[in-house]
Amino acid sequence: MSSPFxxxxxxxxxxxPLSAAEADTLQTxxxxxTIARKEHLLTEGQICPANYFVLRGCLRTYLATEKGNEQTIQFGIEDWWLTDYASLDTQTPSQFYIQAVENTEVVVLDRRVQEEVFSRLPQLERYFRLLLQKSTAAALFRIKFIFSLSGEARYHHFNSTFPGFVQRxxxxxxxxYLGFTPEFLSKIRAKVSHT
Incomplete structure (x- = not known):
């Protein structure tokens, strides 16, 4: 049987490991x-209700700066989880937005059932711990790149690490997301296309 999940x-x-019976349990x-392009899953001030796994499409997490600009913090594409853990765990208002960049379909793991899921399927706690470790490491590398690489080097690193994503x-x-203006990105792309 083909599961929608x-x-x-x-x-x-x-x-x-996840047996067929355990997958059936989790599925319940x-x-x-489904989130339409530009629609929000979460807005600043809302309490984040769930963890989201991207089946298809692309999400982004961003914040609104004091000047009213949008600062993209992270993206989530197919096979990635996205949430605001600070809001989800503490049940406090989010300081972020989660928005669909493309028409997107997600699996929703609601916070209200999460502890019961972990109780019934304890290996999922390990699964989420491993994902959080990878996510934390990636966030630290991103901070390192922002502070240690030039804007052009950041673009080339991102483009080589996630080929194809840049076009989406x-x-x-x-x-x-890379920490510079769209105009600067245009200059880098123009330079690349001329080499």
């Missing part, structure tokens, strides 16, 4: 949600 189960299986706690994201969002 098959991509998630395949992702989990890369980290921890999950829902799917609007230029202003990518520039914001």
């Amino acid at each position: 098959a991509p998630l189960f395949a992702h989990i299986a890369r980290y921890v 706690y999950l829902t799917r949600q 994201v609007p230029q202003y969002m990518l520039a914001s």
